[in-house]
Amino acid sequence: MSKFWSSAVKRSDPYIPGEQLNDPKIIKLNTNENPYPPSPLVLDAIKKEADQSLRLYPSPTVDELRNEIADYYGLGKDSVFIGNGSDEVLAFSFMAFFESGRKIRYPEVSYSFYPVYAKLFNIPVEEVPLQADFSIQASDFHSSEGGVIFPNPNAPTSLYLQLEAIEDILQHNRDRVVIVDEAYIDFAEESAVKLLHKYDNLLVIQTMSKSRSLAGLRLGFALGSPELIEGLIRIKDSFNSYTIDRLAIAGGIAAMKDKVYFEATREKIKRTRIWATQELRKRGFNVLPSQANFLFATHPDKEASSLYEQLKENKILVRYFNKPLINEYLRITIGTEVEMDTFFQVLDKLLKK
Amino acid sequence: MSKFWSSAVKRSDPYIPGEQLNDPKIIKLNTNENPYPPSPLVLDAIKKEADQSLRLYPSPTVDELRNEIADYYGLGKDSVFIGNGSDEVLAFSFMAFFESGRKIRYPEVSYSFYPVYAKLFNIPVEEVPLQADFSIQASDFHSSEGGVIFPNPNAPTSLYLQLEAIEDILQHNRDRVVIVDEAYIDFAEESAVKLLHKYDNLLVIQTMSKSRSLAGLRLGFALGSPELIEGLIRIKDSFNSYTIDRLAIAGGIAAMKDKVYFEATREKIKRTRIWATQELRKRGFNVLPSQANFLFATHPDKEASSLYEQLKENKILVRYFNKPLINEYLRITIGTEVEMDTFFQVLDKLLKK
Known part of the structure; x- marks a missing residue:
């Protein structure tokens, strides 16, 4: 602790992202990146934008990309x-819609950045236990004091919550903002976006990091009623006028335009997910029914922590959370078919031990 | 006001950046961008990085670029x-080192984002009046309650504060952080970086937007004692793990490496500044002695606001602040020699009216 640190630094408990090892031989199934590259049109658009215009500030309002997403x-x-x-959209949302004196609710097993934001902004929380099967019970989120946030599909469980349940949560929090964090929604049934015309308390947050293969470009977005969006803009314009650089704007526009590529890669991942789920089950794993680009699985006879270590020794990185309730599970990102083949070959070797 | 907005949104008073008009015919002397393009090596590095690796998250610790800047x-x-x-570094610094209950000090005429941050984070302020010649008096900043922040050179005045004065402020705020915002320092005498080995309460903030022609890429940095830097990292890792995208990392490294290009363009701008100052003075303007890449000037017989409007009608954009003390001044970014020639031609036409 430094005498120069504010109380915010002192109470903070920073998020620890998944390992980013710089070994190209490693099969990286640990941070839910897309195994397929971004659309070639995205790379072309970025290269075209990498010219002398970089000396100029980007658009502070990012209207062109907003229009593209709005049209979609x-x-x-x-x-x-x-x-x-x-993540930045989430941080701004915590600032814009949650309040120091009022408890917010999120699932006990969920994205581990939520408690980090809550600590930073000094927002009290109620962590809501999940059902025994890791599912979310909508009624547990009725009448929250300060608002609600949950991922759909949930992470790291991979489970999808039906829109009827989300609607039930929205109806029972009319004066509070309900944030549905849809980082993985493009691999699932349907987005809560279709509820936006009915609920002005709904904020949907999405990202281009997963389904659009652009984790390296840093683009996320929120969809909601104009009054919620205005709240976010006011926070952002009090924080940093230009958060999105020129290259990301160009790349993001191209990514939204190339629907054919987007559909093709997400279908490939969904097919691999079905196959990989079956393969894990054949090997005795209990695998939750995933609607994300990752699987959440446990083996009755093998310790998750040691499987994680052994896989890592064999140059396969998956995610292990040493936390209550989930410390017997592995979170495995869906890779290419070739990567998953290698994963299963290594796994078979380890399971025989 | 929306019932969904937090108290932070309600009390916020967002920053309004300089106009970004999309007319390529406009000579843009309003947001202190560099008139010269980024180094060709920067553009090459970005194009090379725009490949399939964009599907992967960037380094959360940005060590390679940190090392490059550290070496410099x-x-x-x-x-x-x-x-x-x-701007993001400033926002994180307000969160990391300033405190809700303790008044911070900054110059009354200064970067207009400081009061915006203060409102957002609910930090009380003492705006310190400048001397009649717009200079900063170091003793006015002694024994601040919550910390000190000022730009050097100051904006929009363009005036440079000598390191002895900065050292005096540091010595009289031993238990508080003193932030020297050096956005324009590469056009001035010398950086306060050389004081870092003596003062653990000093944080120097710089940007690649101006002297390295990369406003469109979004890269800023802070230099300070490891305990101050750790405070910033804790805030950032509680806010957004990956704030710098892969392309910006590659471009930033190339920008720091290409010292020859950097020196050449900043010397050109400094030469044009000397010449443009003389030309303005010939035309009756009072021009403050600038150590930045802009001039701050007033004319005894011409209203600044109408000059601003008339220049704009003639496709030349400068910055006008309709604020007490400075509403008779124009802030004019140093453009290329050709742009400044056109500026003076138009100005001569207007002054004859």
Whole structure:
């Protein structure tokens, strides 16, 4: 502790992201990146933008990209906010809609950045236990004091919550903001975006990091009623006028335009997910029914922590959370078919031990 | 006001950046961008990085770029923090080192984002009046309650404060952080970086937006003692793990490496500044002695606001602040010699009216 640190630094408990090892031989199934590269049109757009215009500030309002996303979802531009990855959008949302004196609710097993934001912004929390099967019970989120946030599909469980349940949560929190964090929604049934016309308390947050293969470019966005979006803009414009650089704007626009590539890669991942789930089950794993680009699995006879270590020794990186309730599970990102083949070959070797 | 907005949104008073008009015919002397393009090596590095690796998250610790900047200044990596533009570094610094209950001090005429941050984070302020010639009096900043922040050179005045004065402020705030915002320092005498080995309460903030022609890429950084840098890292890792994208990292490293290009362009701008100052004075302007890449000037017989409007009608954009004390001044970014020639031609036409 330094005498120069503010109380915010002192109470903070920073997020620890998944390992980023610089070994190209490693099969990286640990941070839910897309195994396929971004659309070639995205790379072309970025290279074209990498010219002398970089000396100029980007658009502070990012209107062109907002319009592109708005069109994709049939919304108006004033229903779209863009941030530097969905983590920044989440941080701004905590600042814009949650309050120091009022308890917010999120699932006990969930994205581990939520408690980090809550500590930073001094927002009290109620962590809501999940059902025994890791599912979310909507009624547990009724009448929250300060608001609600949950991922759908949930991470790291991979489970999808039906829109009827989300609607039930929205109806029972009319005066509070309900944030649905849809980082993985493009691999699932359907987005809560279709509820936006009915609920002005709904904020949907998405990212280009997963389904659009752009984790390295840092683009996330929020969709909501114009008054919620205005709240986010006011925070952002009090924090950093230009959060999205020129290259990311160009790349993001191209990514939204190339629907054919987007559909093709997400279908490939969904097919690999079905196959990989079956393969894990054949080997005795209990695998939750995933609607994300990762699997959450446990083996009755093998310790998750040692499987994690052994896989790592064999140059395969998966995610292990040493936390209550989930410390017997591994979170395995869906890789290419070739990567998953290698994963299963190594796994078979380890299971025989 | 929306019922969904937090008290932070309600009390916020967002920053309004300079106009970004999309007319290529406009001569843009309003947001202190560099008139010269980024180094060709920067553009090459970005194009090379725009490949399939964009599917992967960038380094959360940005060590390679931190090392490059550390080397440039003869510091250790743990004395360098990187942010998404110096505005983000400033925002994180307000969170890390300033406190809700303690008044901070900054000059009354200064970067207009400081009061915006203060409102957002609910930090009380003492705006310190400048001398009649717009200079900063060091003793006015002694024994601040909550910390000190000022730009050097100051904006929009363009005036440079000698290191002895800065050292005096540091010595009289031993238990508080003193932030020297050096956005324009590469056009001035010398950086306060050389005081870092003596003062653990000093944080120097710089940007690649101005002297390295990279406003469109969003790169800023802070230099300070490891304990201050650790405070910033804790805030950033509680906010957004990956604030710097892969392309910006590659471009930033190339920008720091290409010292020859950097020296050449900043010398050109300094030469044009001397010449443009003389030309303005010939035309009756009072021009403050600038050590930045802009001039701050007033004319005894011409209203600044109408000059601003008339220049704009003639496709020349300068910055006008309709604020007490400075509403008779124009802030004019140093453009290329050709741009400044056109500026003076138009100005001569207007002054004859």
